[in-house]
Amino acid sequence: MEDGFRLQDSRIAIIGLGLMGGSLALALKGKCAALYGIDTNPATLRLALDKHIVDQADTGPVTLLPQADVIILSVPVPVIIDFVQKLSSLTHKPCIVLDLGSTKTDILRAMSTLPENFDPIGGHPICGKEKLGLDHAEANLYQTAPFVVTALERTSAHAREAIKQIIFAIGAHLIEMSAEEHDRALAFTSHLPFLISSALALSTPSEYSPFIGTGFRSTSRLAGTPSSMTLGILQSNRQNVLNALSLFQKQLSEIQNNLAADDFQTLEGTLNHSRTMYQSLISNLQSSNI
Numbered sequence: 001m002e003d004g005f006r007l008q009d010s011r012i013a014i015i016g017l018g019l020m021g022g023s024l025a026l027a028l029k030g031k032c033a034a035l036y037g038i039d040t041n042p043a044t045l046r047l048a049l050d051k052h053i054v055d056q057a058d059t060g061p062v063t064l065l066p067q068a069d070v071i072i073l074s075v076p077v078p079v080i081i082d083f084v085q086k087l088s089s090l091t092h093k094p095c096i097v098l099d100l101g102s103t104k105t106d107i108l109r110a111m112s113t114l115p116e117n118f119d120p121i122g123g124h125p126i127c128g129k130e131k132l133g134l135d136h137a138e139a140n141l142y143q144t145a146p147f148v149v150t151a152l153e154r155t156s157a158h159a160r161e162a163i164k165q166i167i168f169a170i171g172a173h174l175i176e177m178s179a180e181e182h183d184r185a186l187a188f189t190s191h192l193p194f195l196i197s198s199a200l201a202l203s204t205p206s207e208y209s210p211f212i213g214t215g216f217r218s219t220s221r222l223a224g225t226p227s228s229m230t231l232g233i234l235q236s237n238r239q240n241v242l243n244a245l246s247l248f249q250k251q252l253s254e255i256q257n258n259l260a261a262d263d264f265q266t267l268e269g270t271l272n273h274s275r276t277m278y279q280s281l282i283s284n285l286q287s288s289n290i
Contacts, residue, residue, distance in 0.1 A: 005158055007165040009033050013068035015061065015083060017044050017054070019128060020100055021074030022137030025053050027170035029139075036064040044134050053134075065091040070162060073099040077107065077232040084110040087118060096159045098123050098166075102190065103236040104150045104179035112152055119159040122150035122179060125172060126190070130224040140171070147172035150179045187240035192248060194230055195241070197222035 012028060013036040014021045025035055025048070037054035038061050039045055045057040058064050065071060068091070073080045080101045087097065097120040101107045104122045111120035127145035129136060147167045151160060167174045177185075201223040204216070234241055258267040 005161045005165060007032050007162070007169055010069040010162070011036065011067055012070045012072060013038060013061075013064050014054070014072045014074055015039075016073070016075035016079075017048050017057075017134050017137075018074065019132045019134070019136050019141075020125065021072070022048070022053060022134040023139065023141035024072065024074065024100075024125075024170065026137055026139035027142055028166070029053065031169045034067075036068060038064060047134055053137075061090050066093050068093070068095055070096045070098065070166075073097070073101070076229055077101045077103055077236050079232075080107055081110045084114065084120075088115050092117055095119065096121065096162050098159075098163060100125060102186065102233045104148075104182045106236045108150060108152055108179045112154070119154075119156050120152055121155045121159045121163055122152070123163060124148045124150075124182065124186070126186075127172075130221055132226060132229065143171040145172050146175050148175045148177060148182050150177060150182055183237050184240050184243075187237055187244040191230075191233060191237060191241045192244040194222045194225060195234075195245065196248070 008031065010032050011034040012032050014025055015038045017025065017037045017039040021037075021039075025037060028035060029052075034056070035054045037045060037048045037057040038059070039048075039057070040059055042059060045059065048054045048057050056064060065087075071087070071091075073083055075083065080099050084097070084099075084107070094117045097111065097114065097118050099107050099111075100123055102124060104124060108120075108122050111118075111122065114120055125142055125145055125147045127141055129141075149160075149163055149167075164174060197220045200216075200220045204220075255267065255270060258264070258270065
């Protein structure tokens with residue numbers, strides 16, 4: 001493939017028109033030559049066509065994939081890996097393959113086995129909501145969000161340029177890193193928060209629901225995410241998540257021990273330090289998005 005890539009001349013197929021895939025289609029609408037939507041849910045496809053989110057839609061990939069210049073996989077991690085393994089039987093046309101999976105190492109390992117007509121590259125937009133489905137898709141979901149790109153050794157300049165243009169078109173912020181670095185980082189910033197939210201929801205007695213305020217809502221929000229989206233993530237990033245859980249449990253145990261020992265001086269220092277750490281983390285995030 002030549003290095004030149006023009007988004008406006010490209011035909012893009014999005015596999016999975018849920019929250020992420022649907023939002024991506026909305027953000028790319030009018031910025032490429034054609035948008036194809038593939039989803040196993042006929043109701044989702046009807047909605048996508050009725051709202052003119054995509055130009056063509058189908059429950060199966062056989063008809064639309066051979067027309068695509070770029071294939072974007074926006075489905076749960078295990079489904080991405082399964083789909084990658086089937087790609088060679090679905091199209092022989094040279095094309096770029098991008099995934100939006102929340103873990104990268106296992107996906108890139110599967111991508112590395114693709115035939116030469118495929119130009120694969122990993123991606124993960126760090127945004128979303130706990131409410132999934134095309135009904136909740138937003139054209140500005142990706143706006144200012146970090147978008148991690150994890151290239152393979154075989155990824156061409158053509159594919160790299162394509163992803164840069166797509167990220168620019170949807171208003172996201174490109175970050176390049178290795179798959180291993182990505183999975184270690186996201187274990188702390190994404191996968192651990194989901195488990196903490198889940199534990200909070202499980203440990204709160206139902207009779208206390210009338211007393212729930214904004215603090216509980218914001219802290220437990222991720223527990224509303226369907227397990228169909230999260231279980232595959234936890235399986236594919238198991239060791240990194242276990243490491244993050246271990247460090248979290250250590251910090252929580254220290255707080256518990258201080259409280260049990262009436263050591264409020266030490267506890268105050270810990271809480272002040274946590275506030276400083278929080279402010280530093282948020283400040284670094286804001287400065288990286290400038």
